[in-house]
Amino acid sequence: MKKDAIQIGIIGFGTVGAGTAAILLNRQKTLEKKLGFPIRIKHIADLDVKRSRGLKLPKGMLIKDSKKILYDPEIDIVVELIGGIHPAKELIISALKQGKHIVTANKALLAESGKAIFDTAAKCGRDIGYEASVAGSIPIIKVVRESLIGNKITSIFGIINGTANYILTKMTEEGVEFATVLKEAQSLGYAEADPTFDIEGVDSAHKLTLMASLSFGLPLSFKKIYTEGITRITPLDIEFASEFGYRIKLLAIAKQVDNEVELRVHPTMIPQDDLISSVNGVFNAIYIEGDAAGAGLYYGRGAGDMPTGSAVVSDIVDIARNIKTGAVERLQGIGTSVNPALRIKKMEDIRTCYYLRMSAMDKPGVLSKISGILGSNNISIKSMIQKGRNKEEAVTLVMMTHEAREKDMVRALKQINRLSIVSDKTMYLRVEGGEDSNGRH
Amino acid sequence: MKKDAIQIGIIGFGTVGAGTAAILLNRQKTLEKKLGFPIRIKHIADLDVKRSRGLKLPKGMLIKDSKKILYDPEIDIVVELIGGIHPAKELIISALKQGKHIVTANKALLAESGKAIFDTAAKCGRDIGYEASVAGSIPIIKVVRESLIGNKITSIFGIINGTANYILTKMTEEGVEFATVLKEAQSLGYAEADPTFDIEGVDSAHKLTLMASLSFGLPLSFKKIYTEGITRITPLDIEFASEFGYRIKLLAIAKQVDNEVELRVHPTMIPQDDLISSVNGVFNAIYIEGDAAGAGLYYGRGAGDMPTGSAVVSDIVDIARNIKTGAVERLQGIGTSVNPALRIKKMEDIRTCYYLRMSAMDKPGVLSKISGILGSNNISIKSMIQKGRNKEEAVTLVMMTHEAREKDMVRALKQINRLSIVSDKTMYLRVEGGEDSNGRH
Numbered sequence A, B: 001m002k003k004d005a006i007q008i009g010i011i012g013f014g015t016v017g018a019g020t021a022a023i024l025l026n027r028q029k030t031l032e033k034k035l036g037f038p039i040r041i042k043h044i045a046d047l048d049v050k051r052s053r054g055l056k057l058p059k060g061m062l063i064k065d066s067k068k069i070l071y072d073p074e075i076d077i078v079v080e081l082i083g084g085i086h087p088a089k090e091l092i093i094s095a096l097k098q099g100k101h102i103v104t105a106n107k108a109l110l111a112e113s114g115k116a117i118f119d120t121a122a123k124c125g126r127d128i129g130y131e132a133s134v135a136g137s138i139p140i141i142k143v144v145r146e147s148l149i150g151n152k153i154t155s156i157f158g159i160i161n162g163t164a165n166y167i168l169t170k171m172t173e174e175g176v177e178f179a180t181v182l183k184e185a186q187s188l189g190y191a192e193a194d195p196t197f198d199i200e201g202v203d204s205a206h207k208l209t210l211m212a213s214l215s216f217g218l219p220l221s222f223k224k225i226y227t228e229g230i231t232r233i234t235p236l237d238i239e240f241a242s243e244f245g246y247r248i249k250l251l252a253i254a255k256q257v258d259n260e261v262e263l264r265v266h267p268t269m270i271p272q273d274d275l276i277s278s279v280n281g282v283f284n285a286i287y288i289e290g291d292a293a294g295a296g297l298y299y300g301r302g303a304g305d306m307p308t309g310s311a312v313v314s315d316i317v318d319i320a321r322n323i324k325t326g327a328v329e330r331l332q333g334i335g336t337s338v339n340p341a342l343r344i345k346k347m348e349d350i351r352t353c354y355y356l357r358m359s360a361m362d363k364p365g366v367l368s369k370i371s372g373i374l375g376s377n378n379i380s381i382k383s384m385i386q387k388g389r390n391k392e393e394a395v396t397l398v399m400m401t402h403e404a405r406e407k408d409m410v411r412a413l414k415q416i417n418r419l420s421i422v423s424d425k426t427m428y429l430r431v432e433g434g435e436d437s438n439g440r441h
Helices: A015-026 A028-035 A088-097 A107-124 A140-147 A162-174 A178-188 A202-216 A235-243 A305-325 A366-376 A406-418 B015-026 B028-035 B088-097 B107-124 B140-147 B162-174 B178-188 B202-216 B235-243 B305-325 B366-376 B406-418
Strands: A006-011 A039-045 A077-080 A101-104 A153-159 A246-257 A260-271 A283-290 A294-301 A351-361 A381-387 A394-401 A422-431 B006-011 B039-045 B077-080 B101-104 B153-159 B246-257 B260-271 B283-290 B294-301 B351-361 B381-387 B394-401 B422-431
Touching: A006 A015, A006 A305, A015 A028, A015 A039, A015 A305, A028 A039, A028 A305, A039 A305, A077 A088, A077 A305, A088 A101, A088 A107, A101 A107, A101 A305, A107 A202, A140 A202, A140 A283, A140 A294, A140 B140, A140 B305, A153 A202, A162 A178, A162 A235, A162 A246, A162 A283, A202 A246, A202 A260, A235 A246, A235 A351, A235 A394, A235 A422, A305 B140, A305 B305, A351 A366, A351 A406, A366 A381, A366 A394, A366 A406, A394 A422, A406 A422, B006 B015, B006 B305, B015 B028, B015 B039, B015 B305, B028 B039, B028 B305, B039 B305, B077 B088, B077 B305, B088 B101, B088 B107, B101 B107, B101 B305, B107 B202, B140 B202, B140 B283, B140 B294, B153 B202, B162 B178, B162 B235, B162 B246, B162 B283, B202 B246, B202 B260, B235 B246, B235 B351, B235 B394, B235 B422, B351 B366, B351 B406, B366 B381, B366 B394, B366 B406, B394 B422, B406 B422
Parallel strands: A006 A039, A006 A077, A077 A101, A260 A422, B006 B039, B006 B077, B077 B101, B260 B422
Antiparallel strands: A153 A246, A153 A283, A246 A260, A283 A294, A294 B294, A351 A394, A351 A422, A381 A394, B153 B246, B153 B283, B246 B260, B283 B294, B351 B394, B351 B422, B381 B394
16 A cells, blocks of 8 residues: 555635544544555635634645645545535536545535435546534444444434524423524524524434435435424423423434335424433434344534534545545445335325324313314324313313324314314424334333 | 455354344345345354254355365355354464454454454454444444544443343342342343353453554553452442432443543443433443544444344445455554553552442441541542431441542541441442533433
């Protein structure tokens, strides 16, 4: 093996770019000792070359023009860390065409336009590393692609958005409203000025797209994921969940049964004694179940300069090792091993347990009316609590159902919400781990 | 890449051998599709070719003579699954000399005689896969060697023996004595007829040896690990631990501070809200902390035919990919990148918090005598409970201390146990996560 350096160019010197550079610069010697060859940053390109990132770079390393990286024949690996769809997509495609390998943390890009990128990489015979695009420091991509290679993966349950988990954790611990916690998270830098992707589940759906494609052999299916955010969760629901022995988490779920895969992101009630319900704050965790390995949980920091930088560096090293040993394309890209028999289950056909919270008049016959509607839609009640007793105003009815079909639940809720004895729209949440927990704790 | 098969020979057709064979046989087609080439079992050797393992093997696959595998020029990878030191060591060494790559789940062998094996592998230019030797289905070896490559690893805390964890869990849930649960575990097949390695912490120390060597760049240091088992834990200690907000787990601990590494296996009190304290039954979990990635937890099945087989298969696939792409020795073996400056900290020099349970006469002055001894040994009490009040018999005193040095604690306990007012030997347990939890939950 030649001892000459693998040269890299980083495009985007934000949080993750700075973390990546810090690791590569500070650990240069140790890495060289472990690998048998050096890895060098040749250039970092960013439009802003003024702002301090708290990192002393060698003179001339930081440049404005990313083209200098794309067209530098000495650069082996281009690390794309600018995020967003454009111009990241164009940069990556031209880097591949210039013969560069790619490392990226860009889940939105891969989930929404990954096919073009993986196809180009395959055509150019180049590797793409994207460990950092899902769950920061948690090496879930490597686990699926390599460690679980002998398994048929049956299900994935992930808390993969730190902002949403931070907000739900705070709401749970302090009993505060969603809007209040969001504001606080924004001022602390845990939520962005436009938090839509995080709180509406879009970011989780991006990451689930990548994991599901790898795990089940699906084409990238971002648009087909049912996605529901956390904005309608109230402290009241969190409190009732707790009374029933549950916590509320924003889960990204993928399950394969026969030739159908469920793909959904939504706030979910999980039993308190399930390990994943104790994952708090900005931490991420992913349960993944294989037919041989059984259930495993992977937990760690899902974002941040150094944790995500750690994942970027692991990809750089993997690709550098491939280049040095001539083992490029050692692993297949996403979507290259598609199972054509597999279908995505329609959301209306999924079966799950539900939590319902309704406001109804405290009159004789009310409960029989509501349970009648549920029953005629094949939904049976597992337990129920009535909160308060008040002849003049509506009281709160909280129910947990046995497993039912989504389509039936949607129809039943329409009928219930139409009743004159029911004020306000009925709140409903899906429940996991109630009747089929698979020993996940 | 040539499409011809990678041929493997498995030596040892016990639990893990059967799991490995089942995965390779059942998933042959899927694996070939994912890898681009087939992996074939040529032979499985076992002295017992009669007993049914619930698996239909092709005719002629199962043989008695392992030499047929060692000297078969068509076989690329030898999978050693017989366990124990001899003849496993000799088999592996001669397989390496015959040019075979090795996959093994044999932690005892690698921890106690790994140097000879890794040295031979390096001399012969062959790969050794040992993912299955630590924590079954949890891919901790890959995580350390590849995913955390950019990190300086600072600490490891592992529940890595399912038998001990099963026993402690049962004792905790049912308040039963150690001996009773052990017997039950033996009858259920969770503990072996000779359970010494599991309950005395030896098996955990074997696994810690491998993880510590990889993580810190230490030579294999099994003999230098402080090892203490769970036999002296009583239901009473578990109950008191719970009163103070802790659970008792058998932990394998490795921590690096400056140029010293602590290596120890002992029952440990962990705060109840720490994720790892909720790891129950036969499950394993490993916390690992890197300077960039932060703390991560890896949880899953630590033993069993299919979970361990899943890890064996991941190693076979990795090596097969290396063979096919000419990337053999892509990763360094254990102990090849040793940091010569590193020392193993003497057990007497470690600092930790302690739990103490003593039987003392309920007389005036007793507490002042005991706390006097602790104080004069630089140990200060954080909290204390006296259980019962009885002028005639001894009562139980339970204490939690602030951080103290092990040497001081050992000396203080000697002095306390010599007091005439103290009956029975004082029970003590080390506590983790009290004063320096590092946000591990």
